[in-house]
Amino acid sequence: MNFWIVQALNGLQLSMLLFLLSIGLTVIFGLMHFVNLAHGALYALGAYVGVSAFALTGMYWGAFLLAPIAVALAGVVLYLGLIRRMRKAGPMNQVLVTFGLIFVLLDITRIIWGDLALSIPEPQLFTGRSEVLGVAYPTYRLFIIGLGLTVMAGLWLLLSRTQIGAMIRAGVDNDQMAACLGINVERLFFIVFCIGCALAGLAGAVAAPVLSVTPSMGTQLLIPVLIVVVIGGLGSLKGAIAGSLLVGFIQTFGAVLAPQLASVAIYALLAAVLIFRPAGLFPAKA
Amino acid sequence: MNLTVKSALAGAFALSATTAMAQEDVIDVGMILPYVGVYASLGEEIDQGFVLALEEAGMTDRFNIIREDTEASPQVGVAATRKLVLQDEVDVLTGLVSSGVLAAIRDFVDQSQTPLIVSNAGNDEATGADCSPYITRVSFSNAQVNRPMGQWLYDQGVRTVYTLAPDYAAGRQHIGAFVTAFEAAGGEVLGQDYTPFGQTQDFGPYLTTAQAADPDAIFVFYAGGEAINFVKQYDSFGIKDETPLYGSGFLTSQLYLDAEGPAALGVITSLHYLPTLDTPENKAFVEAFQAKANRLPSEYAVQGYDAGRALVEAVKAGATDRESIKEALRDVQYTGPRGPLEIDPATNNIVQNVYIYDIVEGEDGKLTQELLDTVEAVRDEPNGCEL
Numbered sequence: 166m167n168f169w170i171v172q173a174l175n176g177l178q179l180s181m182l183l184f185l186l187s188i189g190l191t192v193i194f195g196l197m198h199f200v201n202l203a204h205g206a207l208y209a210l211g212a213y214v215g216v217s218a219f220a221l222t223g224m225y226w227g228a229f230l231l232a233p234i235a236v237a238l239a240g241v242v243l244y245l246g247l248i249r250r251m252r253k254a255g256p257m258n259q260v261l262v263t264f265g266l267i268f269v270l271l272d273i274t275r276i277i278w279g280d281l282a283l284s285i286p287e288p289q290l291f292t293g294r295s296e297v298l299g300v301a302y303p304t305y306r307l308f309i310i311g312l313g314l315t316v317m318a319g320l321w322l323l324l325s326r327t328q329i330g331a332m333i334r335a336g337v338d339n340d341q342m343a344a345c346l347g348i349n350v351e352r353l354f355f356i357v358f359c360i361g362c363a364l365a366g367l368a369g370a371v372a373a374p375v376l377s378v379t380p381s382m383g384t385q386l387l388i389p390v391l392i393v394v395v396i397g398g399l400g401s402l403k404g405a406i407a408g409s410l411l412v413g414f415i416q417t418f419g420a421v422l423a424p425q426l427a428s429v430a431i432y433a434l435l436a437a438v439l440i441f442r443p444a445g446l447f448p449a450k451a
Numbered sequence: 452m453n454l455t456v457k458s459a460l461a462g463a464f465a466l467s468a469t470t471a472m473a474q475e476d477v478i479d480v481g482m483i484l485p486y487v488g489v490y491a492s493l494g495e496e497i498d499q500g501f502v503l504a505l506e507e508a509g510m511t512d513r514f515n516i517i518r519e520d521t522e523a524s525p526q527v528g529v530a531a532t533r534k535l536v537l538q539d540e541v542d543v544l545t546g547l548v549s550s551g552v553l554a555a556i557r558d559f560v561d562q563s564q565t566p567l568i569v570s571n572a573g574n575d576e577a578t579g580a581d582c583s584p585y586i587t588r589v590s591f592s593n594a595q596v597n598r599p600m601g602q603w604l605y606d607q608g609v610r611t612v613y614t615l616a617p618d619y620a621a622g623r624q625h626i627g628a629f630v631t632a633f634e635a636a637g638g639e640v641l642g643q644d645y646t647p648f649g650q651t652q653d654f655g656p657y658l659t660t661a662q663a664a665d666p667d668a669i670f671v672f673y674a675g676g677e678a679i680n681f682v683k684q685y686d687s688f689g690i691k692d693e694t695p696l697y698g699s700g701f702l703t704s705q706l707y708l709d710a711e712g713p714a715a716l717g718v719i720t721s722l723h724y725l726p727t728l729d730t731p732e733n734k735a736f737v738e739a740f741q742a743k744a745n746r747l748p749s750e751y752a753v754q755g756y757d758a759g760r761a762l763v764e765a766v767k768a769g770a771t772d773r774e775s776i777k778e779a780l781r782d783v784q785y786t787g788p789r790g791p792l793e794i795d796p797a798t799n800n801i802v803q804n805v806y807i808y809d810i811v812e813g814e815d816g817k818l819t820q821e822l823l824d825t826v827e828a829v830r831d832e833p834n835g836c837e838l
Contacts, residue, residue: 420656
């Protein structure tokens with residue numbers, strides 16, 4: 166019994182990390198029709214900034230605060246320099262450009278921080294293990310779960326209860342109509358893009374104490390995150406939540422129950438969803 | 452006029468003849484290493500170790516090093532090797548971090564009869580079934596560094612183990628050699644998992660499964676970023692308190708200790724080199740390497756050094772061209788930073804000590820390796836090798 170509780174927590178923790186990454190990607194995708202493959206590279210950048218911020222401040226919380234800000238700033242630069250120009254360029258060009266961007270960012274991190282894997286220690290507050298449902302589980306992983314749930318709730322409130330949320334939903338549903346109604350869609354895109362980047366940076370800083378920081382960490386997580394987005398449906402919060410939980414749990418329990426199939430299990434899920442619900446489980450557009 | 456041309460030509464000929472004479476003394480070395488990509492830091496360590504060996508011998512002028520980048524790609528490795536052998540006409544090749552690249556260039560090296568000194572790639576076949584008189588390995592074989600741990604663990608009272616490794620050839624060879632020796636000693640393997648290579652960052656699910664099998668110990672092979680993830684996560688789940696962690700020494704290599712932090716304390720592994728070995732040869736090496744690179748040498752630096760040193764010894768013994776270098780390499784024998792070593796005439800693989808060590812906190816508060824035991828002069832069976 167304890168075994169399954171721990172594995173369920175493992176699944177939940179992975180899901181939350183996937184959620185932090187996929188929500189930024191999916192909203193940018195849904196709202197802007199923009200395929201940003203470099204999202205994973207921004208996550209790696211967040212982890213590396215976290216390493217430096219930790220070295221600078223000597224505290225984990227320095228990394229936790231500075232990484233999202235730094236990656237959001239990198240997002241501003243990217244948006245003004247590249248994304249804005251590529252908005253109307255069509256999906257193929259966007260994929261090619263952001264694919265190239267992955268390698269540029271990869272080499273930039275490599276030049277600045279080197280090839281050797283780096284790491285940040287867990288924050289003092291969350292070291293050791295805590296008791297949940299009768300099992301001892303690493304406290305820091307519980308923190309990741311809690312953070313993911315908090316961000317989830319915050320975004321839900323933002324999207325469903327605020328004016329900017331209503332504007333974003335309108336923009337995802339029909340950006341031309343939203344523009345006709347007087348919403349500055351362009352500025353909205355910019356804000357959402359920056360928030361998405363900040364969340365990617367946050368995910369990087371949060372992952373750094375558990376997963377070591379390597380130049381390739383972004384590309385490693387990009388595939389599961391893209392699968393989350395496709396399974397969940399483009400542009401929807403509900404889809405990102407459902408997709409993250411599905412992928413997180415299938416990866417975890419696949420590793421436990423059928424290790425030799427673990428690496429193909431999520432692709433099987435992807436294929437099944439694409440066959441039966443090509444638009445994803447909770448597509449934002451009707 | 453005619454005469455002038457003739458004498459000028461004669462002069463040019465004479466000049467080129469003398470430069471050719473002078474160059475005969477210089478040995479062209481083709482160095483095939485990854486200088487970019489995931490293995491770049493290993494390539495850099497090996498290169499620095501190699502150059503250090505030439506400097507130490509005062510023979511940097513005797514060698515002309517031509518460097519080619521393999522990344523970690525077999526195709527690029529084949530192209531680089533062909534270029535070095537056919538175009539640059541090198542006298543000897545050295546390097547190779549990736550076993551995949553070594554396997555890809557093996558036939559070409561053998562057929563072109565170019566001696567190759569392998570400075571990392573540990574795939575067992577290279578000095579086993581696929582061995583070649585032209586391939587000499589001064590690093591290790593995957594089986595060599597792990598086999599001794601089978602008996603040793605049993606002697607420590609460990610009766611049951613659970614093993615974990617990435618799902619690729621090296622992972623299976625590292626674990627396979629240990630398991631064969633451990634079972635031969637009388638131990639039992641309760642379970643084995645091979646994690647998707649390059650895709651597994653979270654070992655939580657596997658660790659929980661391993662713990663549930665309740666073994667006396669867990670034995671693993673992981674390297675690089677995976678090693679850091681594994682050691683930290685193993686500690687954070689609290690498995691350390693109940694089930695000790697053993698493994699191949701790459702798990703707690705000098706390169707990763709800083710990133711692993713206190714989680715690595717008490718982990719016991721085996722490897723062919725430790726920077727903390729208390730021998731005059733090693734102390735001199737560590738000092739020289741630190742002066743050059745400003746950090747402790749890793750096993751990769753030593754492998755690079757021994758590739759250079761083996762070549763120096765061969766040239767000192769009178770070798771000058773491909774054929775004589777190949778022959779002289781087989782007789783190489785000396786006591787270096789990692790202890791006494793020689794080349795096994797049966798396989799052309801190195802015969803060396805394997806050190807079993809754990810991680811402790813040093814006097815300066817930094818983590819360091821503490822030698823527990825030495826298994827002397829470990830050699831591989833020919834395993835199908837016919838030289």
